[in-house]
Amino acid sequence: MAVDTPAKIAVLGAGPIGLEAALYGRFLGYDVVVYERGQVGEHLRQWGHVTMFSPFGMNASPLALAALAAHDEDYVPPDSEALLTGAEFVAKFLAPLAHTDLLADSLRPEHDVLAVGREHYLKGDSPGCEERGDYDFRLLVRDPTGREFIDHADVVIDATGVWRQPNWLGCSGIPAPGERELRNQIEYHLPHVAGPQRASYAGQRTLVIGRGYSAATSVVALAMLARTSPGTSASWITRSAAPEGQIGPMIVLPKDRLAARAKLAQEANAVCADESSGVTYWPQTDVEALTYDAGRNKFLVELSGGQEGTFEFDRIVANVGYRPDDSLYAELQVHQCYASSGPMKLAAALRGTSGGDCLEQTTHGPQTLLNPEPNFYILGSKSYGRNPAFLLAIGLRQIVEVFSIIGDRASLDLYATALRPRP
Numbered sequence: 001m002a003v004d005t006p007a008k009i010a011v012l013g014a015g016p017i018g019l020e021a022a023l024y025g026r027f028l029g030y031d032v033v034v035y036e037r038g039q040v041g042e043h044l045r046q047w048g049h050v051t052m053f054s055p056f057g058m059n060a061s062p063l064a065l066a067a068l069a070a071h072d073e074d075y076v077p078p079d080s081e082a083l084l085t086g087a088e089f090v091a092k093f094l095a096p097l098a099h100t101d102l103l104a105d106s107l108r109p110e111h112d113v114l115a116v117g118r119e120h121y122l123k124g125d126s127p128g129c130e131e132r133g134d135y136d137f138r139l140l141v142r143d144p145t146g147r148e149f150i151d152h153a154d155v156v157i158d159a160t161g162v163w164r165q166p167n168w169l170g171c172s173g174i175p176a177p178g179e180r181e182l183r184n185q186i187e188y189h190l191p192h193v194a195g196p197q198r199a200s201y202a203g204q205r206t207l208v209i210g211r212g213y214s215a216a217t218s219v220v221a222l223a224m225l226a227r228t229s230p231g232t233s234a235s236w237i238t239r240s241a242a243p244e245g246q247i248g249p250m251i252v253l254p255k256d257r258l259a260a261r262a263k264l265a266q267e268a269n270a271v272c273a274d275e276s277s278g279v280t281y282w283p284q285t286d287v288e289a290l291t292y293d294a295g296r297n298k299f300l301v302e303l304s305g306g307q308e309g310t311f312e313f314d315r316i317v318a319n320v321g322y323r324p325d326d327s328l329y330a331e332l333q334v335h336q337c338y339a340s341s342g343p344m345k346l347a348a349a350l351r352g353t354s355g356g357d358c359l360e361q362t363t364h365g366p367q368t369l370l371n372p373e374p375n376f377y378i379l380g381s382k383s384y385g386r387n388p389a390f391l392l393a394i395g396l397r398q399i400v401e402v403f404s405i406i407g408d409r410a411s412l413d414l415y416a417t418a419l420r421p422r423p
């Protein structure tokens with residue numbers, strides 16, 4: 001549904017995709033407000049010590065680089081081949097971008113969007129009808145003082161990511177008995193074991209759960225810590241079996257074009273195969289139940305499958321993926337996928353391409369970004385729901401596609417026409 005300027009776009013989340021979407025909207029002349037629960041790049045700051053596996057050139061749009069060059073002639077972007085940490089990506093790119101003329105006035109940090117509804121309509125009113133788009137969205141927002149207020153917008157772009165909603169570690173994806181109570185004692189993200197959290201992991205026995213690159217990152221970091229801190233060990237469990245003929249669980253993609261990603265997968269497998277690494281790998285193993293012995297500061301974890309029995313651990317790191325927060329748009333007509341909890345049209349397109357190398361992905365056309373709710377779009381990592389294959393390069397293409405719908409110009413592509421920054 002075309003929305004002419006002037007019109008107001010509310011972008012939820014100032015992560016890389018929210019910020020780039022806001023910039024694109026501002027270039028086109030829309031009035032844009034960006035509500036961010038924390039600070040710009042809040043989630044990347046939280047995994048700031050982790051090195052990204054895609055080079056900077058894949059992660060930033062030409063429009064953003066042009067805006068930065070126009071704003072500050074002394075700005076020097078990172079090398080397009082540079083592999084930045086999350087913290088460096090924020091410091092060298094996102095934070096300066098947020099200060100550019102087009103974005104600075106649009107940003108509302110420490111503003112939490114609590115809910116989005118449609119003026120005059122409840123969720124069940126006029127199912128799938130375009131008339132809903134005749135009225136504004138209503139956003140319930142909480143400012144840094146705790147005050148709640150209502151804002152209005154013609155278009156809403158939800159780019160709030162998934163990082164804050166980790167999955168449960170229990171067998172079958174539901175909480176293991178005891179997990180709810182121990183939620184705050186379990187690490188569901190990526191601890192900085194070589195930095196501020198070293199003391200919590202050095203000389204300790206850690207259970208790591210999960211099979212993706214995050215779990216591999218945690219395991220490799222713990223193995224490095226074990227080299228210098230005696231008594232440090234980790235047991236790594238995955239639901240799946242290891243690929244045939246291999247001791248570790250990571251699939252090393254043949255001729256992976258992302259060298260850093262291939263190296264991480266190889267290192268994670270190598271520490272599993274090395275008996276002196278401090279890491280023991282237990283495939284096809286699930287967590288049945290958890291308790292905490294407060295007197296001895298130990299988790300007691302009941303495992304089943306490949307490894308059976310009750311084991312003691314000092315720490316638990318659950319890198320079991322994330323899920324989108326759909327409570328934000330519970331009053332809107334969003335058709336969610338029953339498997340990924342992402343928006344249905346995109347999820348259906350992604351289902352046809354699941355597995356393999358996420359680098360081989362493309363976007364699936366503007367139509368896959370449409371929801372039954374007119375002018376409501378979910379972009380960025382949240383658009384993939386529980387599917388972990390999202391890449392920033394995909395999110396940038398989504399921005400082009402979504403504005404071709406909003407502006408009703410199929411050929412509109414500011415990235416193709418953006419002035420290249422000086423070499």
Ligand SMILES: Cc1cc2nc3c(=O)[nH]c(=O)nc-3n(C[C@H](O)[C@H](O)[C@H](O)COP(=O)(O)OP(=O)(O)OC[C@H]3O[C@@H](n4cnc5c(N)ncnc54)[C@H](O)[C@@H]3O)c2cc1C
Pocket residue numbers: 012013014015016017018035036037038039040041042043044047050051052053054059111112113114159160161162163190214328379380381382390391392393395
């Ligand atoms: C460890 C790690 C490494 C990764 N490495 C790469 C890589 O190398 N290359 C790559 O392409 N991708 C990588 N990814 C995947 C992905 O690109 C990132 O997760 C990226 O941060 C997604 O950007 P986003 O803008 O969609 O969401 P996010 O970065 O998650 O941003 C969402 C923002 O919304 C805010 N927010 C949330 N809820 C609200 C609310 N209710 N109101 C207001 N604001 C809200 C958050 O505070 C946050 O700032 C990596 C992911 C992880 C976890």
